Amino acid sequence: xxxxxxxxxxxxxxxxxxxxxxxxxxxxxxxxxxxxxxxxxxxxxxxxxxxxxxxxxxxxxxxxxxxxxxxxxxxxxxxxxxxxxxxxxxxxxxxxxxxxxxxxxxxxxxxxxxxxxxxxxxxxxxxxxxxxxxxxxxxxxxxxxxxxxxxxxxxxxxxxxxxxxxxxxxxxxxxxxxxxxxxxxxxxxxxxxxxxxxxxxxxxxxxxxxxxxxxxxxxxxxxxxxxxxxxxxxxxxxxxxxxxxxxxxxxxxxxxxxxxxxxxxxxxxxxxxxxxxxxxxxxxxxxxxxxxxxxxxxxxxxxxxxxxxxxxxxxxxxxxxxxxxxxxxxxxxxxxxxxxxxxxxxxxxxxxxxxxxxxxxxxxxxxxxxxxxxxxxxxxxxxxxxxxxxxxxxxxxxxxxxxxxxxxxxxxxxxxxxxxxxxxxxxxxxxxxxxxxxxxxxxxxxxxxxxxxxxxxxxxxxxxxxxxxxxxxxxxxxxxxxxxxxxxxxxxxxxxxxxxxxxxxxxxxxxxxxxxxxxxxxxxxxxxxxxxxxxxxxxxxxxxxxxxxxxxxxxxxxxxxxxxxxxxxxxxxxxxxxxxxxxxxxxxxxxxxxx
Numbered sequence: 077x078x079x080x081x082x083x084x085x086x087x088x089x090x091x092x093x094x095x096x097x098x099x100x101x102x103x104x105x106x107x108x109x110x111x112x113x114x115x116x117x118x119x120x121x122x123x124x125x126x127x128x129x130x131x132x133x134x135x136x137x138x139x140x141x142x143x144x145x146x147x148x149x150x151x152x153x154x155x156x157x158x159x160x161x162x163x164x165x166x167x168x169x170x171x172x173x174x175x176x177x178x179x180x181x182x183x184x185x186x187x188x189x190x191x192x193x194x195x196x197x198x199x200x201x202x203x204x205x206x207x208x209x210x211x212x213x214x215x216x217x218x219x220x221x222x223x224x225x226x227x228x229x230x231x232x233x234x235x236x237x238x239x240x241x242x243x244x245x246x247x248x249x250x251x252x253x254x255x256x257x258x259x260x261x262x263x264x265x266x267x268x269x270x271x272x273x274x275x276x277x278x279x280x281x282x283x284x285x286x287x288x289x290x291x292x293x294x295x296x297x298x299x300x301x302x303x304x305x306x307x308x309x310x311x312x313x314x315x316x317x318x319x320x321x322x323x324x325x326x327x328x329x330x331x332x333x334x335x336x337x338x339x340x341x342x343x344x345x346x347x348x349x350x351x352x353x354x355x356x357x358x359x360x361x362x363x364x365x366x367x368x369x370x371x372x373x374x375x376x377x378x379x380x381x382x383x384x385x386x387x388x389x390x391x392x393x394x395x396x397x398x399x400x401x402x403x404x405x406x407x408x409x410x411x412x413x414x415x416x417x418x419x420x421x422x423x424x425x426x427x428x429x430x431x432x433x434x435x436x437x438x439x440x441x442x443x444x445x446x447x448x449x450x451x452x453x454x455x456x457x458x459x460x461x462x463x464x465x466x467x468x469x470x471x472x473x474x475x476x477x478x479x480x481x482x483x484x485x486x487x488x489x490x491x492x493x494x495x496x497x498x499x500x501x502x503x504x505x506x507x508x509x510x511x512x513x514x515x516x517x518x519x520x521x522x523x524x525x526x527x528x529x530x531x532x533x534x535x536x537x538x539x540x541x542x543x544x545x546x547x548x549x550x551x552x553x554x555x556x557x558x559x560x561x562x563x564x565x566x567x568x569x570x571x572x573x574x575x576x577x578x579x580x581x582x583x584x585x586x587x588x589x590x591x592x593x594x595x596x597x598x599x600x601x602x603x604x605x606x607x608x609x610x611x612x613x614x615x616x617x618x619x620x621x622x623x624x625x626x627x628x629x630x631x632x633x634x635x636x637x638x639x640x641x642x643x644x645x646x647x648x649x650x651x652x653x654x655x656x657x658x659x660x661x662x663x664x665x666x667x668x669x670x671x
Contacts, residue, residue, distance in 0.1 A: 091130050094184040098122050101155075101181025104174050108159050110536030113578035114588050115155075122185035125192035136191060140602050144190050145183075147598055151591065152182025157527055158535035193599040198651035201311030205652050211362065214308045218321060219301035225325045226293040226334040233564040234335045236282045237289035238543075239554065243337035247271075256433040262381040262422065263339045281554055289335045292342065296334050299345040300324040302371065303352050303643045309361050310652045320642040327583065328571040332543040333635065339382055340632040346378025347613060347636040352643055355610040357408060359652055373411050379613070380419035384435055385620060387419050393613040400609060438497045442484040442626040443529060444511050449487045450525040451518050453479040458514070465510055469496035481528035482628040532629025533621045537585025540629040543571060586634045589641050590618055596648040607647045614640050 102119045105112075136144060156163070156178050163175040230237065239247075246264045249255050250271065255264060270291050274284025304324070307317050324330055333341050353372035356362055380387040394412040401409050427434070448466070451458070452475045458466070466472060470491050478486040493499075500507055515522045532538050574580050582588050593614060600608030617636050625633060 091126060094126055094188070095123060097177065097181040097184050098126070099181070100177040101185060104162065104178040104181075105155070105159060107162055108536070110158065110538060110587070111578070111581040111585055113581040114536045114585050117582055117588075118185060118189075118591075122189055125188040126184070128192055129188055129195070132195065136194065136602075140194060143598065143602060144187055144194070147190060147594070148183050148186030151186035152179050154534055155182050155536075158531040160524070160527065190595060190598060193595060193648075194602045197599055197649055198603070198605070198654055199649055200654045201650045201652060202313035202316075203311040205309055205311040205361070208309050208311060211305050211309050215301050215305040218304045219297050221321070222297040222300050222325050223294055226297060226331065227290065229331050229567070230286070230289055230293065230335045233561070233567045234289075234332075236284075236286035236554065238332065238336040239285070240336075240338065242339070246337070254433075255430070257384065257423075257427065257435045258439070260339055260382060260384055260386075261427055261430075261432045263342070263383075266342070267337065285337070285554055288337060292337075293334050295342065296330075296345050299348045299352075299639070303348055303640075306352050306356055306361060306643065307646055309356075310359075310647070310650060312646055312650055316646060320646070323642055328574055329542055329584070329631065329635075329638065331567075332571065333632070336543075338632055340635050342378060343382035343386060344635040344639045346375045346382055347617070348639040348643070349375030350379055350613060351375075351610050351640045354408065355607065355643065355647055357405065358606045358610065361652065369407065369411065372408070373415065376412060376415045377419065380415060381422065385440075385624075387416070387423055389613065389616045389620060390419075391416050392616045396612050396616070397609060436497055436501075438500060439488075440624060442488065442624060443526060445487050445492075446484045446529050447522045447525040448511060448514060449475050449479050449484075449491065450481070450521045451514050452476065454518075454521055456518050456521065462510055462513065465507065468499050469493060469507070481525070482532075484529065484626045488626070529628050530622050530625055532586055532627075533618065533625060533634060534590055535587045537581055537587055538629045539575070540631070542575070542584065542631040584631075586629060586631065586637075589634070589637050593618070593637055593641055593644055596644050599648055605651070607651070610647070611644055614644070 098119055102115060105115050108115070156175055163171045163178075165171060242259055246259045246267050249259075249264055250268045255261055267288055270288035271281075271284045274287030275281070277287070278284065304317060304321060307320060349371055353368045353375060356368045357365065357372065362368060376390060380390050390412070394409070394416060397412070398409060449470075452466070452470070452472060455476075463472070470487075471493060474491050475487065478491045480486055532540065575584060593611060597608045597611045597615060600606075600611075614637055618634070621633055627633070
């Protein structure tokens with residue numbers, strides 16, 4: 077069946093058939109452990125796009141059609157894989173039939189949503205960017221407003237800020253002077269500088285922690301204001317800008333994260349800085365190009381130093397961007413090359429001189445640990461030689477007790493022997509071969525382990541904790557408000573309430589926002605628009621989660637996407653300088669916005 081055909085062949089029967097397939101897709105997902113509201117929203121949007129494509133007789137060119145088909149197929153397959161439990165037992169004919177219907181329906185849904193985006197976008201902004209003459213006022217106004225909201229939340233409901241085990245670990249390193257790069261060393265130095273300033277000014281640990289929270293609030297507000305002023309200078313309508321401001325200022329995860337001592341928060345803010353400045357450079361937004369290059373460099377520096385995998389993500393993004401940027405934007409590549417070199421020196425030789433203990437590379441083997449643990453948990457037959465090798469690393473008798481499909485930490489921290497990591501490191505090739513042998517023997521177990529451990533980052537949405545809204549009593553005298561603080565109780569109740577109603581679930585869905593960002597990148601690529609290049613770093617970070625996350629739906633790991641998606645979405649929908657939407661009769665022609 078051809079899902080998009082010429083107007084003479086595209087009849088009501090095809091539309092009805094595809095609508096029924098989308099309905100079958102939705103009904104087959106009943107009983108999912110994901111958010112039902114996300115699937116319902118996708119189905120409604122898909123039906124709307126189906127009708128719109130039929131009405132406008134949308135006909136993509138051959139290469140665009142191939143891309144549409146591939147991405148729609150990936151989307152459909154991802155949903156079925158994440159919900160594989162709904163299509164068991166595998167040998168049942170009914171299961172195959174339902175899975176086939178779900179695959180076809182998901183394909184129709186993804187195809188028509190993407191096709192609608194490719195053919196309908198970009199749109200002209202509400203105003204000519206030249207009419208926006210007051211970027212300074214907008215920046216400082218947004219900065220002041222967001223900062224005020226966050227500071228009020230800090231001092232009335234979250235004082236002195238939220239700390240977790242990672243935060244306490246950094247504080248203990250600062251106290252002892254013995255540093256480990258499990259929390260990035262340079263991030264720990266930022267905490268140390270804030271605490272020293274707070275102790276010098278106030279002489280009290282709670283006030284010192286509040287100084288760090290205040291610095292993080294001001295930095296986060298500045299990054300959000302930079303994104304908002306970019307939208308303003310693009311000519312985006314004021315109601316859209318107001319909506320983005322509301323997202324940044326009032327959504328619960330932005331409020332809670334602004335006062336949480338996690339490396340992921342400044343890291344995500346730096347990702348937004350890098351993305352927004354790169355977009356401004358590409359599109360020539362603003363009069364001061366030098367300032368955007370400086371912000372671009374600062375954002376890249378933070379990306380490399382604020383998270384242990386940030387340097388690798390930045391390097392990967394640079395390799396991907398090298399080909400499209402080497403001629404038109406060589407300065408961008410030069411800055412990225414210098415940053416990669418400087419940050420490598422700061423992360424390796426400098427930390428070696430400062431006697432900073434590096435993170436064990438075994439920490440990055442979360443997925444292989446989980447896959448092997450699932451084979452053991454399922455009590456599959458394993459040869460005596462392989463069993464002896466596994467016993468050198470694991471307490472095999474505890475694996476079945478500790479294994480949890482959606483988190484690897486119990487296996488990594490409790491089932492691994494005290495000397496197992498060193499033994500694994502010394503015999504890495506042998507254990508790689510063992511991992512490969514078990515995967516060839518039990519591919520189904522490996523597949524299920526990967527799905528259960530990563531599905532939160534590429535499918536729907538899941539009810540998993542988002543905020544860490546308290547200080548730990550072990551934290552060297554640090555303590556927040558008493559438990560009967562009515563303002564804090566009110567905010568906590570509001571946060572919990574907003575997560576429960578189905579109408580709000582899409583706002584908190586990691587998978588839905590992942591689909592949104594991937595779709596925006598494809599729409600820009602199909603139109604041969606430079607905007608797609610600014611999404612590379614976010615996609616690289618997401619791809620890292622698809623293969624190496626220790627928790628299936630850890631919200632803070634995906635927080636870079638939540639800081640950047642408003643800019644990414646509006647930059648895809650609207651294009652500065654565009655007077656009217658381009659003709660889309662043939663999507664193979666190159667559209668030049670300057671023409």
